[in-house]
Structure formats: C-alpha cells, structure tokens
Amino acid sequence: MDTHIAPVELAKAYRLINHGPTVLVSASHDGVANVMAAAWACALDFAPPKVTVVLDKSTRTRALVEASGRFVLQVPTARQLRLTQAVGNTSMADDADKLRNCGVTLFQAGGGADPLVEGCAAWLVCRLVSEPHNQQAYDLFIGEVESAWADPRVFANGHWRFEEAGPEWRSLHHVAGGHYYAIGAPLSAHAEEDATSPPSSPA
Amino acid sequence: MDTHIAPVELAKAYRLINHGPTVLVSASHDGVANVMAAAWACALDFAPPKVTVVLDKSTRTRALVEASGRFVLQVPTARQLRLTQAVGNTSMADDADKLRNCGVTLFQAGGGADPLVEGCAAWLVCRLVSEPHNQQAYDLFIGEVESAWADPRVFANGHWRFEEAGPEWRSLHHVAGGHYYAIGAPLSAHAEEDATSPPSSPA
Numbered sequence A, B: 001m002d003t004h005i006a007p008v009e010l011a012k013a014y015r016l017i018n019h020g021p022t023v024l025v026s027a028s029h030d031g032v033a034n035v036m037a038a039a040w041a042c043a044l045d046f047a048p049p050k051v052t053v054v055l056d057k058s059t060r061t062r063a064l065v066e067a068s069g070r071f072v073l074q075v076p077t078a079r080q081l082r083l084t085q086a087v088g089n090t091s092m093a094d095d096a097d098k099l100r101n102c103g104v105t106l107f108q109a110g111g112g113a114d115p116l117v118e119g120c121a122a123w124l125v126c127r128l129v130s131e132p133h134n135q136q137a138y139d140l141f142i143g144e145v146e147s148a149w150a151d152p153r154v155f156a157n158g159h160w161r162f163e164e165a166g167p168e169w170r171s172l173h174h175v176a177g178g179h180y181y182a183i184g185a186p187l188s189a190h191a192e193e194d195a196t197s198p199p200s201s202p203a
Helices: A010-016 A060-068 A078-088 A132-138 B010-016 B060-068 B078-088 B132-138
Strands: A006-008 A023-029 A032-038 A041-046 A049-054 A070-075 A122-129 A140-150 A172-176 A179-188 B006-008 B023-029 B032-038 B041-046 B049-054 B070-075 B122-129 B140-150 B172-176 B179-188
Touching (some): A010 B172, A023 A060, A049 A122, A060 A122, A078 A179, A172 B010, B006 B010, B010 B041, B010 B049, B032 B060, B032 B078, B049 B070, B060 B070
Antiparallel strands (some): A179 B179, B023 B070, B041 B049, B049 B140
C-alpha cells in the first residue's frame, strides 16, 4: 500500500484536525481491531495535545477503546470516501470480516502496537484520559496525543498542502447521510505567517 | 444589514456544524456582549442537540458565558474572513470598542435576548450545561441547543447549499495563524438521501 508517513511535532498536532475533518477512529484489544468513522472529533488542547471524540455506546470500537485505554484518530482522504462511509455504516457485530470488506488495511508506526489505517493523510495516536462521567453521560472521550504522523505529500513542515496535492488528497467533512464536502480553497486573513495560536486565543 | 434568518428544526441542528467549521462564540451579561472565534467547537448529541466548545480562561467571552449560563455558536462565511480573524485576535480587555472595530453587528432572534452576529450562515442558541470539572480542567463547555437558525440562501430544507450559493457563502475552516480553508466541493458516498445518522453511528 502506498502509505508514506512522517512524524509531526506534538506542538503542531492540533493542526491535523483543526479544520474540522471527519475522522476514522481505530482501536484494538486482545487481538481484535476495529475502525469507525466519527464526524464529532475535535482538538481540546495544544500542549500536551488533547482531543475529544464522541463514541456511541452501540459501537464495538468504543468497547475496544475502553478495554485498551488507547485509540487512534486519522484523517481520511477523498480517495477513501467509500471506505469512510462503509466503516461508519457497518458493525463488526453484524460482519466479523468488516475491515476487509470495507477495504481497510492496518499498520503500526513508531514501534507502537496501535492500529493505523493505511492510506490516510494524518494520524493522531492517543492515550485515553479516563473521565467516566463524560464517557457515560455524554459518550464523550478525551485522548492525549502521544505521537502524530502525516503523509508528507499532503502535510509537511507543519502545514496542510491541499492546494498543491491532488483533489484525491482532500479531507472529508460529513454533513449527514453520506453527503460530504471536501475541504476547499485556501483563504488567508493576512495574519503572521506562523502564529501558533488559533483564532480562539484572546477575545 | 443583509441578514436573512429562518428556523432550523432541532433534530437537524447538528448539521449546521457537522462539517467542522470554525465558529464565532457570542454571549452577553449585564449589558456587555462579546464575540470570539473558536475552531474547537463540535456537535455532541442529536436530541436534544448538544455542542461542545473550548473557551480559554483568558477570554472575556468565557466570563460572559459563565455569568449568563448561555452562549451562541454561529457559522461565519468567507465574506466574514477578516471579521472572524479580528474577533479571534483582539480582546475586549484591550479594546472596549472591540466589536465595532471588528465590524460586528449583533441582533436578536425568536424573541430571545441572546446576541447573534449579523451576516453569518447559521446560528445555534445554547443553554450552558454546567459541568464545572470540564470547564476548569479542560476549558470545555457543553451547551444544549435551544433554537437553531440559518440563512436560507445557504442552508435550506435541512441541507447546506454551498454548491449553489456563491463562494462568499463558504464556511471557514481555520488551520493556524490566520490560514483558513473554505469548504469545498460536495462528495456523495451514495448512501440513502436522508439518513439522519452521521457516519459515527454503528461500527
């Protein structure tokens, strides 16, 4: 599989999901791995980087996250549109061969055992920050990003390169019922070139 | 001001932010209103619809949210790029006339007193769901959406119409330092036309 992977410094890991893409969530425990799609994932902190993701109680992936205390968020591309829709609409409870049937191939990175999905644009490998009330009341899970990776053909030197990569590299932004938008054209508000703060900073 | 506004049924309110746009957060208390930008906002539940948003302790807007127990998330458009960047990089602590200087005009909707920003594409009017541990430990705020609104020129019948509206209507997706992407082209995974579940459902 044509997956290239390069480390992303943790201080810039939030940039991998700051633009709000739909992500794939993967986890494994005791020899079982699963992958689901989630539009409800978000950055939570810069350093150490943290993320939130909503995992419904009906999902098998959630059980693996709870059992292993780990998960991976990854950013699928337009080329993975059908894979993304498929893993989000098939349950391993109904199809034990779900991953193969959805076209998912897993790999490991950086010497860790966490399952990463081949062909994505970026990966955030997370340790679950246990918050039982949030998990039970809101299905809301917090992760601390331990390592971050990206395919340098679409994210390099701390910046997305969507405008230079081909259209098959665009991130996916789900609205509802299989209707997505790809990320579009760059717009600059003419701020400093490399300010590290998002627009959420002062105000 | 050329703001059109129509109610969005609460069951479809999540669709207004499901694609991950950077939002404006507004709140008011005791005669003071403020607006900030936040890339870290996300849907949390369908019914009743809930949202999360990260509000740094340094922000004046956060203090208004805590004091009033209410906030509004709204989706700015490409036409509001400079406004979005400006409210995210100016503090009312430094400029008491921040809103006017950033080009913000506020209005009310539906008989409520909450401050909405004119010219946006959509608005989610929220009641704060008090979770002191999340607010203190993670700067993470949960809101229950009490009413939702959209400009029918860009969101109608439960669907975004970015491909029909002009490019000035595109939502903004901040990466870092004033670099945004506009939302792009529609992609369909050929699922059912009107499934209400996002790709996070089974799996």
